Amino acid sequence: MSSNSAEKGNRSTVAAPEGGDGDVLGISRGDLNYVVDIKLFQSVPFERRPALRPLIDFPEDRVLPAVLYQAARKALALTHAELSALAGVSKKTINDTENAFSLPSPRVAAKLRHIFEGMGCRFVSDGTRIGVMTTTTRKSLDERSRSQKVKDASRSSAA
Numbered sequence: 001m002s003s004n005s006a007e008k009g010n011r012s013t014v015a016a017p018e019g020g021d022g023d024v025l026g027i028s029r030g031d032l033n034y035v036v037d038i039k040l041f042q043s044v045p046f047e048r049r050p051a052l053r054p055l056i057d058f059p060e061d062r063v064l065p066a067v068l069y070q071a072a073r074k075a076l077a078l079t080h081a082e083l084s085a086l087a088g089v090s091k092k093t094i095n096d097t098e099n100a101f102s103l104p105s106p107r108v109a110a111k112l113r114h115i116f117e118g119m120g121c122r123f124v125s126d127g128t129r130i131g132v133m134t135t136t137t138r139k140s141l142d143e144r145s146r147s148q149k150v151k152d153a154s155r156s157s158a159a
Helices: 003-012 066-075 080-087 091-098 106-118 138-143 148-158
Strands: 033-042 121-125 129-137
Touching: 033 066, 066 091, 066 106, 066 121, 066 129, 080 091, 080 106, 091 106, 106 121, 129 138, 138 148
Parallel strands: none
Antiparallel strands: 033 129, 121 129
């Protein structure tokens, strides 16, 4: 059996139940959550194939490093103006925080983290790396699509 036919054979073993609507393992595509972005920053010398260690949540009592504010904002496709409006602070505050020109006040730091986490970000660490993971639902992913056809289909299925 060629590797192609072996691959095809493997796919058929994960097919939807008979009479299903094309769902895999009986799970609807719309029920899945997606990790759409992962950014990890490490403080140790670069390794080509770093060891994978379990990720834990970045402690809530610690101020996020500047690089994570910017990574989260970009992963969510927010502009400085949009984030500043959501947080009730100036664009300069957002810019200064992201570029480590100044530390945000504890109130602003908590507000930004709350906004990011509410929009699907998870701040993580493994001891030598820190990072942000962004998750979303299929519906939200479709609504953010650049394809008007995908956006329209998402809106019509919601109605």
